[in-house]
Amino acid sequence: MKRALHIISSGRGERSYSRALGTAIIQKLIGKNEIGTVVERDLSKSPPPLLDEALVGEFYKLPETIDAKGKQLLTYADTIFNEMKEADIIVIGTPMYNFGISGLLKAWIDQLVRVGITYTYNADGTRTGCLLNKKVYLAVASGGRLSYWPEAYEFVESYIKAVFSAYTGITDVCTYRVEGTAEQHVTVNYEEIIQSI
Numbered sequence: 001m002k003r004a005l006h007i008i009s010s011g012r013g014e015r016s017y018s019r020a021l022g023t024a025i026i027q028k029l030i031g032k033n034e035i036g037t038v039v040e041r042d043l044s045k046s047p048p049p050l051l052d053e054a055l056v057g058e059f060y061k062l063p064e065t066i067d068a069k070g071k072q073l074l075t076y077a078d079t080i081f082n083e084m085k086e087a088d089i090i091v092i093g094t095p096m097y098n099f100g101i102s103g104l105l106k107a108w109i110d111q112l113v114r115v116g117i118t119y120t121y122n123a124d125g126t127r128t129g130c131l132l133n134k135k136v137y138l139a140v141a142s143g144g145r146l147s148y149w150p151e152a153y154e155f156v157e158s159y160i161k162a163v164f165s166a167y168t169g170i171t172d173v174c175t176y177r178v179e180g181t182a183e184q185h186v187t188v189n190y191e192e193i194i195q196s197i
């Protein structure tokens, strides 16, 4: 059976709609015997370190030139890369914040994407992703609704698809949404939202 990684990036704990939607996806996949193990990474409990000059410097070093201090700085990045490498299915929950993904999720992506690790350059300048044969389920919660805005204001799914396909090799991204969480008397039918799974 396949292995799943559940990324939670809302800090609202049990009250988070994106977390609940991600959990519903995980439960459905377990029910269908598609996944056997789940590793949960709650970014709000252990926030990813923000990039600074020292860490970015380590990102661009050849592996054989990284010393003990560099390895220490790379601990978080190496840990989350290994979690991604070992997962077949990745469920990512994110709130929509100011039209984009949560800051916690952006910080996680900035730690994940690395030349020579998640992608390599070919002789002709094109890139090859290193995280292959993986499927992402994206669980997005928003206070409003996509239909309120011009299509060009969709930055959550489009960003995740762009960054994963360009810099990791993951091209299979399936998006599910809880919309209108800021409306009065919200009741969410998660089963209905994920009925296509």
Ligand SMILES: Cc1cc2nc3c(=O)[nH]c(=O)nc-3n(C[C@H](O)[C@H](O)[C@H](O)COP(=O)(O)O)c2cc1C
Pocket: 010, 011, 012, 015, 016, 017, 018, 019, 094, 095, 096, 097, 098, 099, 100, 141, 142, 143, 144, 145, 181, 182
């Ligand atoms: C700082 C902030 C920015 C937000 N920006 C948007 C937005 O641009 N569009 C929108 O529809 N909802 C926006 N919301 C509402 C959240 O998307 C909504 O509360 C959602 O349910 C949060 O996800 P969660 O329940 O998983 O925490 C924002 C909320 C906060 C706190």
